[in-house]
Amino acid sequence: MNLSYESTRNSSVKSTASEAVLKGIAEDGGLYIMRNIEEKRIDINILKGKSYLEIAEIILGLMLDDFSKDKIKECIHKAYINKFSVEEIAPVVKVGEIYVTELFHGPTSAFKDVALSILPYLMIASHEMNDFQGEIIILTATSGDTGKAALEGFKDVKGTKIIVFYPEGGVSQVQKSQMVTQEGSNTYVCAIVGNFDDAQTGVKKIFTNQELIDKLKEKNKVFSSANSINIGRLVPQIVYYFSSYMKLYEKGTIKLGDKINFSVPTGNFGNILAGYYAKLLGLPINKLICGSNENNVLYDFIKTGVYNRNREFYKTISPSMDILVSSNLERLLYLISCKNNETVKELMTELSDKGKYEINEEMKKILKSEFYSGCVFKTETQNTIKNTYEEYGYLLDTHTAVAYKTLNDYKKETGDDSVSVVLSTASPFKFSSSVYESLYGYSEKQEFEIMKELSKRTMIKIPENLLGLENKKVLHNNLCKVNEMGEFVTNIALG
């Protein structure tokens, strides 16, 4: 057995890649992470001329090292062929002096599709490999985009049920419409009274409810997670860092070996962590640039080495980044502490006891050398959308605009003129009213009317999956309190 994964909090909690995909989170509460990633290098020369899917096969094969090559290929094909509106999956476009990798051409118009299209297939494969034939119950808390992408990914996938909780009033109108009109015989959606962190805490409680877990076991069922703590979500995200690089090489913009920067709009730290993995696997990356909105806990952390979640929570125009506890940061702590599980465990205990921790000097040094951080508030985000549209005719969404501005700030501050890529995480039409307001001022109209007007005035097409959403039938109208989430899940799981 290839026990190449371990818990970030305890090196004796080991697992194979497929087990890690199944379980989502390690039994000691830590996150699964590949121990010797630096031994697995990818020679970028072999990626020349390869398609996105072929690059994915190489990277997934390396990281999910107990899956057969054929299995991986099958999962990739099921996930991506005919599911994305562009064959390239993640096209790179030039906007002024910088490059934008568009990750929003999937079935729900947000970058989470890249990972959540393939996760169901990786999970089913993992179950087969580990001789489990029962039912998988996926539980997910969402700040908006994960929920829809997970519902779409797991919809009618045999042997699974998916339950999504979202904060009532905490997601955009489009995000809500996408979720409550979800079709599929195995999909369940429930709003909760509270914010995203409340939803996430509620889900974690259900995951660790031993009585419920035992009851499920009797019926040959298990819980799993579609949140970005699952390595099955993280690994597919490494691919577009490599594919972006190779596209720039193929355009003649860079030579193989040139270092480039990536700027990433960040919330749970999953996307940007995949970039750090890419770097560890040998991709020539100079800086990873972390953009935050008003909830700038990561900005402070990268600047000072102090993580402090004791602060006000803001609802912003980039709601998918409205997070104060960035789960995937735990994996970064492991990597920059030189795999010191004890240190990670201590820091995580401090976080849960006091809501804050400080890393040591050596860790700070590595953090600062690998990452740059910026935070961009509402007015600046709106100005960035307006200016980029007026200067280049390119329409950014509210999340991508944060990363775009952070990159410009970085360039100004450091004078670094290496080729730089912004990862675009959502279609601007997913956040139509905020984008519209940035360009033309506030509109009283309904969200879907604004969407059409935005398209008309910019002459940019609305993605197919968002068209006609307002006329779709509402199929889910559940609402519960945080302490009722357990009952909601029990009824579905055991029913």
Ligand SMILES: *Cc1c(COP(=O)(O)O)cnc(C)c1O
């Ligand atoms: C989830 C999301 C993010 C944040 O990504 P993380 O991996 O959680 O850091 C940014 N933008 C959009 C549109 C998202 O849906």
